[in-house]
Amino acid sequence: MTPGGYLSPPVHLTEPFDLDPSPVEGCSVCQEKADERRQALDLGFMAVAVCAAIEIGRHPRHRVKPSTQQ
């Protein structure tokens, strides 16, 4: 006899993206995000760290910004 109906096998998710991309030299956004990622990892804010890493990973795109904000 088998008790219970649900079987939940452990799910292994492999991260498809690079969690540790290198910030591009000379890009202020990359430097900023790299700093942010480092601090987030330090504080244990994985979600923030991942967001920053993703932003760094798509460097050519985030670079194009219409705003002249500094």
Ligand SMILES: [Zn+2]
């Ligand atoms: Zn960049």
